[in-house]
Every structure is written in C-alpha cells, then in structure tokens.
Amino acid sequence: MVQRVLGVDLGYGFVKVSDGEREYSFPSVVGIGQDLRYRPELGVERKPTERLALTVDNRKYFVGDLAIRQSGIASRSLDADRSQDQNVRVLVLAALSLFAQWDAQVFHLVTGLPVNSYSAYRDAWESQLPGEYKVVVEEDGKPRERQIAIGNVHVVPQPFGTLYNRVLSPIGNLADRDLARRTIGLVDIGFKTTDLAVADQMEFIDRLSSSTTTGMATAYAHIADRLRAEYRLDKENWEIDEIVAQGAVRIAGKTSDISRLKAEAYERVARKVITDLESLWDYRDLDTILVTGGGGQALAEHLLPRYPNIELVDGAPMANVRGYVKLARHFFGEVTAAPKPAG
Numbered sequence: 001m002v003q004r005v006l007g008v009d010l011g012y013g014f015v016k017v018s019d020g021e022r023e024y025s026f027p028s029v030v031g032i033g034q035d036l037r038y039r040p041e042l043g044v045e046r047k048p049t050e051r052l053a054l055t056v057d058n059r060k061y062f063v064g065d066l067a068i069r070q071s072g073i074a075s076r077s078l079d080a081d082r083s084q085d086q087n088v089r090v091l092v093l094a095a096l097s098l099f100a101q102w103d104a105q106v107f108h109l110v111t112g113l114p115v116n117s118y119s120a121y122r123d124a125w126e127s128q129l130p131g132e133y134k135v136v137v138e139e140d141g142k143p144r145e146r147q148i149a150i151g152n153v154h155v156v157p158q159p160f161g162t163l164y165n166r167v168l169s170p171i172g173n174l175a176d177r178d179l180a181r182r183t184i185g186l187v188d189i190g191f192k193t194t195d196l197a198v199a200d201q202m203e204f205i206d207r208l209s210s211s212t213t214t215g216m217a218t219a220y221a222h223i224a225d226r227l228r229a230e231y232r233l234d235k236e237n238w239e240i241d242e243i244v245a246q247g248a249v250r251i252a253g254k255t256s257d258i259s260r261l262k263a264e265a266y267e268r269v270a271r272k273v274i275t276d277l278e279s280l281w282d283y284r285d286l287d288t289i290l291v292t293g294g295g296g297q298a299l300a301e302h303l304l305p306r307y308p309n310i311e312l313v314d315g316a317p318m319a320n321v322r323g324y325v326k327l328a329r330h331f332f333g334e335v336t337a338a339p340k341p342a343g
Contacts, residue, residue: 008111111125172329186199
C-alpha cells in the first residue's frame with residue numbers, strides 16, 4: 001500500500017493541493033458533467049487542472065475550469081458547513097485524483113478551516129472525510145478507475161498553514177526557532193472570508209483571532225455591479241476571476257480595460273480589512289504581521305504602507321497549502337515509495 005501525504009486548501013475561491021514537490025490550483029467550481037459530443041483533433045494543450053472530469057457515486061462531474069467552460073449548471077460551495085456538501089467531496093477527490101497514479105494508495109491529509117468555523121466543523125471534517133472511494137477519472141478522453149483511500153485527516157485554523165510554512169523545514173521539523181518564539185499576527189485574505197489570527201510562541205490566541213465575511217468576493221461583487229451598470233453585462237463570480245486576472249473584459253471581440261474598476265474595488269475591500277484588523281488588534285503588540293492568501297497578494301499595496309511591522313509572505317496564494325504539507329510530513333512521516341514497474 002502506497003502512503004502519500006498531502007496538504008489540501010479547500011478555499012471558497014480555489015482549491016490548492018501539494019505533496020511538497022508538485023502543487024496544483026483550480027477554481028472551486030463544480031458542474032454537472034456530460035459526454036461531450038465532439039473532441040477536436042487539434043487544439044490548445046491544456047493542463048491537468050483544466051480538464052478535470054470524474055464520476056463519483058455514478059454521477060459525472062466537471063470540476064474547475066472544465067465546469068466553467070462546459071457545464072450549463074455550475075456552482076461554488078459557499079456554505080459555512082461544507083462537510084455535508086457533496087460538491088466539496090467532489091473537489092477533494094478531484095484534488096487527490098491529480099496524485100492518484102496507482103491503484104492502492106492511501107492519502108493522509110492536513111487541511112484548514114476559517115477561524116470562526118474551526119471549532120464547529122473540525123470534528124466533522126476529520127471524521128467524515130476518511131474512507132475509500134471509487135472514482136472514474138477521464139484521462140485523454142478515456143475513463144480510468146481509481147481507488148482513492150483517505151486515511152488520517154488533520155484540520156488546523158486556516159491561516160496557521162502560512163505560519164507552519166515559515167517555521168517548518170520541508171520534512172516537517174522546526175527550522176525557524178526565532179520566529180516560532182515571537183508573537184505573530186496572520187492576515188489571510190481569501191475569496192469569501194478574511195481570517196485574522198494571532199500566534200504567541202506558536203500558541204493560537206483565541207481572543208485575538210476571528211473571521212470576517214470580507215474577502216475577494218466582496219471586490220468581485222463590486223466589479224460585477226459596475227460591469228452591469230456600465231456595460232450591461234451579467235457575470236458569475238467565477239467569470240470575474242478571469243476578467244480580474246486579465247484586467248479587461250472582452251465584448252464582441254474587443255477588449256475593454258477595467259483597471260479603474262478593479263483598483264476601486266480593491267481599495268474598498270482593503271479599507272474594510274484595515275478596519276477589522278484595527279478593531280481586533282493593536283499592531284504594536286505584535287512582533288510581525290504576515291499577510292497571506294490570494295487576496296493578501298492582491299491587496300498588499302494597500303496594506304503594507306499602513307504598518308511598520310507588516311510583510312507579504314512569499315508565494316502568498318500557496319503559502320497555506322505549503323504549510324499544510326509540511327505539517328502532514330511532521331505528523332504522518334515520509335511518503336512510502338511507489339512500487340517500481342517489473343522489469
């Protein structure tokens with residue numbers, strides 16, 4: 001039996017998964033799958049995350065970019081209790097399928113939950129995700145069955161992934177003892193939530209930690225409103241992802257710059273994050289404030305000038321999941337090597 005350890009970040013906006021060597025990210029969008037009538041002989045080569053199709057419990061799903069492209073009905077899971085959501089289970093299995101190369105594999109996972117959801121839903125995640133799953137994955141248009149077993153699941157407050165990424169070595173040993181002794185503020189700006197957490201010598205300080213409903217979805221909603229008002233366009237939030245990434249919207253083959261709308265939305269969200277932060281913390285009590293998450297990277301230019309002890313972490317969008325896989329190696333040990341082919 002091949003043992004694998006993974007970090008999985010099931011964000012409301014994007015799923016990120018890493019084994020410490022390979023890492024993937026794809027939109028947290030699940031749609032109804034179908035048999036596509038025609039597969040072109042020629043076309044742009046797509047990454048594995050752009051063609052995620054799998055069958056779970058005899059139902060076919062498109063996931064991520066494929067759901068956005070091909071599903072007539074697609075959605076993001078935005079409920080606080082996602083442990084009961086079939087779409088979330090599909091997202092987990094889609095993430096694991098990217099690493100499922102052999103029939104007999106057991107995955108041990110570390111993942112995170114928003115600070116305000118952690119106590120309420122941690123036990124459900126740790127008890128309900130483990131199990132054996134039979135999944136049919138499409139590879140090059142051909143269905144291939146995979147047996148995916150989820151073994152141990154360990155859940156931490158979401159922004160602590162970034163802290164573990166900073167203080168642990170790649171194999172999960174404590175590497176930065178100086179940082180581990182400090183009082184650290186963590187600002188994790190995601191799609192639906194912003195998590196504010198404090199660690200004092202690696203101890204989670206409950207009274208100084210909280211979640212807010214401010215996130216990049218707030219900026220997306222503002223941009224969607226302005227697109228509706230100025231261009232008479234109605235866009236779903238996952239469609240805004242690409243528009244924001246490009247800084248432009250295409251209308252009838254022509255590109256219209258939306259950098260003004262984007263800057264306005266980002267500034268508004270950053271002001272709200274600053275207000276929430278200052279209502280919870282006195283920044284002078286913290287040795288360092290670490291800004292993380294995809295939203296942290298997007299809003300950094302508005303946040304960093306505000307405080308003398310703040311910094312944007314390297315690789316902010318992936319920092320949590322990189323910390324999760326380091327912690328997984330600390331808890332569950334090294335990966336068992338895959339069997340070599342005979343001959």
